[in-house]
Amino acid sequence: MRSAHVIRTPDQRLRIFVSSTLQELAPERRAARAAIERLHLAPVMFELGARPHPPRELYRAYLDQSDVFIGLYWERYGWVAPDEEVSGLEDEYNLCPAELPRLLYVKGPAENREPRLTELLDRIRHDDLAAYKYFETPKELATLVEADLATLLAERFEQSQVAPSTDVPANAERVVAPVRLPVPLTDLIGREGDIDDVHRMLTAGARLITLIGPGGIGKSRLALAAGRASAPDFEDGAAFVDLQSVHDADRVLNAIAQALGVRDTGEAPLMDNLVTALNDRNMLLVIDNFEQVLDAARSLTALLAAVPGIAMLVTSRVLLRVSAEQSYDVGPLPEESSVSLFTERARAVKPDFEITADNADAVSRVCATVDGMPLAIELAAARIRVLSPAELLDRLDRQLSVLVSGSRDLPERQQTLRRTIEWSAQLLEPGQDRLLARLGVFEGGFSLEAAEFVGADGTQADGDQADGDRVDSDRDAGGDVLSDLTSLVDSSLVSQSVSADRPRFTMQAIVREYARERLAESGDLALVQDAHARFFLQLCDRVEAQLKGEGQREWILRLGEERENLRGAERFLLGSRDWDRAAHLAFSLYLYWWVTGLLGEVRTWMDLALASGDALSDHTRAIALYFSRTIMFWRDPDGSVAADLSTSAELFHRSGDREGEALTRISLALALMAGEKPDTERARDVMEISLRLFRESGSQWGESMALVLLGRVALLQQKLPEALDRFSKSLALTQATGDDIGERIASYHLGWAQLKLGAVDEARDDFALSVTVSAGLGHVEGLAYGLEGMVAIAALAGDIDRAGRLAGASRALRERSGLHNGPMFTFHQAYLDQLVADGAGAQLDRAIAEGRELSVEQAVAEALAEAGQSQRRP
Structure with a gap:
């Protein structure tokens, strides 16, 4: 053995x-x-x-x-x-x-x-x-x-080894991994020739191909299939950018950045970050639903011009009309493929359905009546459970000719599809039809709980919400939402999937447009949007505390699923000039925005409030100032950032929000320590107040953060035993409360204190813990810092190759994720400089170049390879 x-x-x-x-x-x-x-x-x-x-x-x-x-x-x-x-x-x-x-x-x-x-x-x-x-x-x-x-x-x-250690997190690669092409749940029928055509265009050197056709013609499915067929031709594969929930052309670059793992920190122009991140990549970007953001077309051509290694496959209902664009018209399915698609979708609701001599002609004519449009065929086939093909044909023939509302100015095939959607909706029961319209307010999918809340007018029983999952809704207005939602799924107007053992629902873009138009025509759009915003405000209130403790990892992932809905709710509140609730939604998820690299976007929201000219409450103005200035704490040449953060802290104080004031004081202390001449004494005074406020408000999460900042002050003042004590106490707090983000921060800082005190083995353990936790969380900033700590460990051991590889991996990670404030929080460069001074510059450069090619998982494995990381001390 x-x-x-x-x-x-x-x-x-x-x-x-x-x-x-x-x-x-x-x-x-x-x-x-x-x-x-x-x-x-x-x-x-x-x-x-x-x-x-x-x-x-x-x-x-x-x-x-x-x-x-x-x-x-x-x-x-x-x-x-x-x-x-x-x-x-x-x-x-x-x-x-x-x-x-x-x-x-x-x-x-x-x-x-x-x-x-x-x-x-x-x-x-x-x-x-x-x-x-x-x-x-x-x-x-x-x-x-x-x-x-x-x-x-x-x-x-x-x-x-005798000492146990922590494994490399299995999901480390998702830290900066691009969004890969989703795999549809059903087969693509009748598009083999189209896939080959698009593949040939890309192989021949086309860099911007636009798949043109009306909604529901199958552009998205074709783009995914052609993208998968073409991905092997690109060294870095293909990434998927879904613009279905993007309604502002200015946010297209943000969507591309998000799909590529590039953070929107607000510290530099996003285009610059994208160019840096893509500079050495050979990749295909599949960009879906571009017709609603056509003004962003020039941003695509600018990115193509700046990054020669990428190509784009874009879907749109209209041409982008920019240089380098090559178009490909996506037509209807031919008869044979239309019948095959009808048969497959019919069997999904009626497993024993077969094409027979008696129904073949009716099925063929149904497909012809809807012009071979894949979505229209699916909607018709979904009715086969209760209607025979002949009955289906008769109803379509009679009703499509008279359904014209809202579609007469559209192209012919678009009219056909819209009429088919309307026909399908007219077959719904009143409650189902009403729910379909109300679901039009969701962006990027929705949970069952959200559908129940919005579907029942957003009313709920007092005192519910305690478990963070269920929302009991008043059924008087909406009937049985679950039953109605099931009917919409059965009718192919809504799709269902499973995420983390929870059902999740989506609507195709054109169905969502139809639903939203119906809602607007009824005069209820604003009311339902408000219900949608209230659901997510209440969700934010429920998870705010869990983001600071044991529920952290789960809720970061779950909020990621709701990111587009959170954006939609925020847009509604901002558009309604409801500054108080807009600020509340933003501030309650501060930790989520920070960890996922979205503080730059939140800043733009809060800048709207500050620039509105409206009278803002003290608390709202405090939040807006905080988000507007906190991302710039590390770059404050004239002291204006510190001044505005001081104002924010005072406004929080006046509004009675101790935790908000304490958090703002952390950013103020960082700003005071960021200049060429750090004001450590004032920073210490600021942080002592912050620590007291967090303790008075009972926030152990905040207390651990304040201890880290006080430890940083001590480090700058060369008070190493004091720094060690502060960081150790912070780490103990985070581990007692299950705060992974805090544990990452505390262990990283503790590593530097240990290293400066000469405890190299203990420092290695602390940096390794920071790397492991960061990779598990998907916290790219924390991972970069942890790798840099391990650079110092390798450099001290004289391991030039390992130090260089880790340094190269960290640099590439920062470039590909858009992080800029590294020098403020790391000390590893001095150790690399010493290697150069000792004559190892050429060898170090080669190792750094090798490190830049490492994947995230490879970098994590390299960092942990020599760490005999022990179970953390209590």
Whole structure:
């Protein structure tokens, strides 16, 4: 029996068995081999060995001598030898010893995957023996393989040590990972030729392709499919930018930045951050729903001009009319494909539906009546549960010709689709029709609780909300919202998915437009928008405290799902000049905006309030000033930032908000310490007041933050034992309350205090904890700082290559995420400067260049590789 803790020296390298079909995955096998060899491991691959024995004996022997199993899969199941029941590909997986770690990678898209491979992958997914990831390009595969093997090596190394340690967070890569192309739940029918055409255009060098067609024609689905087909041609794959909820052309760059993991911190022009982040990338951007932000078209061409390695595939109902644009008209489905789509969607609601001699003509004519529009076909097919194809055709023929409201000025096919939506809506019960209209206020999807609240006029029982999930609504006005919502899903007017075991609902853009128009025509739009805003205001009040404790990770993810709704609620409040509630919504989620890099956007909201000329309450003005100035604390040459923050603190004081005043004093202290001549004495006085206020208000989260700032003051004053004490107390508070963000901040600062006091091992543990927590949270700023702490550790040990790689990884992370205020909070550059002074400049530069190519997971694995990180002291 092999030992689970074996770590071989370089001359006894770990062997990595690679299983795949040989011909269809040759580039991927080369990429995996290179990744394995970069880690100084030994690839075990069929093509690398002599073959004096039959293949099955050979790979059985290979497997017996291997330490890790890697499986690469795409479309082919592989050859089944005579007298064998399975292919060599499946046999290799079956023969893999149970104790071998299994890392499996599946390539997409796979339009022609063989059934037996599908069966094998389904079995693998359900046997819980293997890690299972998807990839698109050989480069992406190499990154995944190298990162996963590095993590596995770190875990094996740590298991062989006496002291336990923290694993590399499995989701570290999402810190700055772009939004990859979503995978639709249903197959795309009848677009094979279109996919090939668009792929050829991109291959031929087109950099801006606009897919043109009316709403509901299938532009988005085609763009996703063509994007997946083309992603392997781009070294960094494809990213998805959804503009469905973006109504202001000025926010398009923000949406692109968000999709690419670039933070909107407000510290520099976002275009500059995007150019820096994309400068060394070769990537396809699939940008959906551009017709509502056409004024932003020049921003796209400016980005293309500045970054030669990117291309864009854009969907729009109209041309962008900019240079370099190549258009592709998306037409209706041909008859055969229309019937296939109708049949598939009909079976979703009536599984026994079949095309027969009796109904074939009616089905074909239904598809022709709706002009082969995919969405219209889906809406019609959803009614097959209660209407036969002949009855469906009769109703469509009679009603589409008279439904003209709001659509006569639209192109013909657009009129057809709008009339089909209206026809489908007229078949709804009154409560269902009313709910459909009210759901038009949501942006980017909605939860069941939100639908119940808005669907029932936004009324609720007193005292509810305690559990943070359920909203009990008054049913007098809205009836049974859940039942009505189910009917809308059954009618294909609303789509349902599952997120973290909770149902979530969406509407196609054109259906949402129709619903919102109906709501406006009824005169209820503002009332329902207000109900929508009240739901999210109450949600913010419920989660504000949980963002500072044990519910932090969960609520950061859940608020991410509601980001567009939060923006929509804020836009409504700002547009209504409801400055008090707009400020309240912004301030209650301060931690969320900061961690996810959206403070720049919040600043623009609050600037509107300050510039309105309206009389603002003290509390609202305090919040607006805080957000307007806090992101600039580190750059205050004339003292104006500190002055405005002082005003904000005084306004919070006058309005009786102790915690708000204390938080503002943190930013004020940072501003006082940021100049060339830090005013540490005044900063200390400010923070002592802040600490007292947090303690008086019972905020342990705030108390831990104040202790960190007092520790920073002590560091600047070279009072190292005092700094150590402050940081240690802060860390203890954060761990007692489950505050991961605070733990990240406190452990990072504690690391520097330990390092300056000469406790290198303890410093390494503290920096490693900061890296681990930051990666788990997806807190890119914290991760950059933690890596920089580990740079100092490596530099002190004389490990030039490791120090350089970590420094390069941190620099790339900052550039790709738009972070600018690093020098304010880190001290690692002095350690790098010392290496240069010692004559290691050239070697360091090479290592920094290598580090810039590391993925986030690789950087985290590198940082933690030598950290014997212990369980934290109480």
